[in-house]
Amino acid sequence: MALAKPYADIPGTTIFDADQSRKGYHLNQFCMSLMKAANRERFKANERAYLDEWPMTEEQKQAVLARDLNRCIALGGNIYFLAKIGATDGKSFQQMAGSMTGMSEDGYRDMMIAGGRSIEGNRYIGEKK
């Protein structure tokens, strides 16, 4: 029996379940290595060489190099692990989250100040807004 995924019909949302975790194991463990200041320095000095030390897929490495967080998540990344890349780049959680929405940094910040993204129309894939 496959994993039950009652959350699969929620729009714009990837749940970090065992399937995603298996796919993203090395990607997330690479992120975890950035908690050490020395590793952050080595990564910044030569990102590609540092990534090549990890048994990640080429697609995962490209997504990291491009800082494409949506792609990283599709490939098994989890936001709390990916946040270590953001910390290395000096980005806040708000900048990271905003970067996945297609909005500008200011646009996202203003949306949050105005009360955030509405739940209306955002519960089910294909739901009419």
Place this chain on the structure above:
Amino acid sequence: MARVTASVYTSHVPAIGAALDLGKTGEPYWQKVFSGYGFSKQWMKEHAPDVIFLVYNDHANAFSLELIPTFAIGTAAEFSPADEGWGPRPVPKVIGHPELASHIAQSVIQDDFDLTIVNRMDVDHGLTVPLSLMCGQPQAWPCRVIPFAVNVVQYPVPSGQRCFRLGQAIRRAIESYDEPLKVQVWGTGGMSHQLQGPRAGLINREFDNAFLDRLIADPQGLSMMPHVDYVREAGSEGIELVMWLIARGAMADVAGGPAPRVAHRFYHVPASNTAVGHLILENPESQ
């Protein structure tokens, strides 16, 4: 005997810690957040516990994907603030209570909850931000703290019902400890927020306020809510709210005692990506 005097519930947004640590509390954006905790800091002084049993989740800091404990109790003498990638927060070390923590572990495990016992663990913003919100910026935290980490990062995460029952077992454990300690149980995380994907920034005020209402008046019913409702209605990271049910399960009314007194309630949007919710519930007979 030890007793549970109160429970405290609060969001643990990392940006709140950063705002405090970087001296931004006077900015209008942050003033609105901190205004909800002025009462709480005074209340903490007037109702100082001996120990806080602090339920939170680790955010890929103490635990990577190598080891994913569903429930982990910190039994060490002390815990250091974690370096989450931005450097450790400049806050005091957390002083544990190994004797009480070990007693709770023994009691709760024999009550059929399989806790992981942790003797070495750094504590991240999930634990230190609530302490900062409730205690301000002291040189040392005002009491001992037992960290209790819940996995809400990788599915499967524990159900609301499991958390609520665990809180009841924790209450039994605390109340069977010989020393006359005053213990508060804190539940942290939430409220609605989503940090990932095109739906990031989701906030659901109606859900959050209904959650607060039901947490006060109908925790048993609330504990039956399935995970998918949290995720759909309160965002992928809104699932953290199951942790509040652990603290609520430790209150006297759940064990047949009197209803809790609502000492304080606060709700504000936003802090960074997140809706901030906060409650203080007192056990009237245990003050």
